[in-house]
Amino acid sequence: FFAVRSVTYCSVLDPVVPYQQGRQQGPESRTEEPAMDTYERIVQQLFAKRFNLTLHKIKEHSEPTPDFEVHSSAGCVAVLEVKAIECTAVDVSDLIATERDFVCGSLAKDNCASRVATKIHTAIRQLEVSSHPKIFVLVNDGIEADQFDLQEALRGYLSYGDEKVTMLPARAWERMVVDRGKVDLYVWIELHPQPQIHWVATGA
Numbered sequence: 001f002f003a004v005r006s007v008t009y010c011s012v013l014d015p016v017v018p019y020q021q022g023r024q025q026g027p028e029s030r031t032e033e034p035a036m037d038t039y040e041r042i043v044q045q046l047f048a049k050r051f052n053l054t055l056h057k058i059k060e061h062s063e064p065t066p067d068f069e070v071h072s073s074a075g076c077v078a079v080l081e082v083k084a085i086e087c088t089a090v091d092v093s094d095l096i097a098t099e100r101d102f103v104c105g106s107l108a109k110d111n112c113a114s115r116v117a118t119k120i121h122t123a124i125r126q127l128e129v130s131s132h133p134k135i136f137v138l139v140n141d142g143i144e145a146d147q148f149d150l151q152e153a154l155r156g157y158l159s160y161g162d163e164k165v166t167m168l169p170a171r172a173w174e175r176m177v178v179d180r181g182k183v184d185l186y187v188w189i190e191l192h193p194q195p196q197i198h199w200v201a202t203g204a
Contacts, residue, residue: 034059039084039139040067046189046197047080055080064126070135078133078184081123085115087142112145113152117172120153124182137187147188147198154180154200 034057036044044055047070055068058079066079119138127134138150152158156173157166166173186200 033057039141040082042139042191043080043082043137043189044068050197053077064129066127066130066134069132076132078135079127079130080135080137081126082137082139083119083123085112085119085138085140085142085145087144111167112149113166113168114172116145116149116153117168117176120183120186121175121179124179128182133184134182135185135187136183137189139189139191141191143192147190150186150188150198150200154186 036057040057044057047053047055052072054071056071057068058065066081068080068082069076070078070080116138120136123136127136140146148158152166152168153176156168156176157164159165168176188198188200190196190198
């Protein structure tokens with residue numbers, strides 16, 4: 001069972017310093033934080049400000065590892081992996097569709113759900129090394145995909161009235177049935193046109 005929730009926030013980019021928040025550290029005890037990319041920083045700030053959770057960046061190794069440990073006042077409560085969906089359109093003409101581009105209500109060349117599914121499988125390999133609950137965060141920085149591509153990737157289809165539509169290859173869906181429950185919480189962060197956050201709990 002997949003329950004979808006959605007909340008709109010004013011901003012996920014308000015300046016905060018979540019890694020040091022609530023910690024009293026002198027110069028002699030402060031350790032250098034592993035490097036983070038832009039999307040990891042956005043997620044770290046969001047979880048600190050909205051959920052009062054501190055994300056500790058995990059140093060990368062040769063073996064797969066999650067991006068973060070998620071800490072509350074009780075200690076480590078989960079591990080978290082961040083992936084970004086970036087725009088692949090070469091120019092605006094790639095985003096203009098005509099009637100002949102649609103099949104059963106969906107764009108024939110729409111591969112966004114497949115891209116999301118690939119990100120999920122990659123993240124699972126990094127998350128499953130931990131025994132903690134697992135959170136996967138997708139940050140959408142493009143304009144082609146949306147949270148419904150996450151729903152399609154996890155459910156195998158989207159419902160339009162009484163009709164079920166999917167652009168996912170059958171083999172991709174079969175693989176997802178096996179893997180999707182290995183993540184406890186999926187989070188979709190939409191950056192455009194205004195920041196939003198959606199989440200899907202697997203019930204696993």
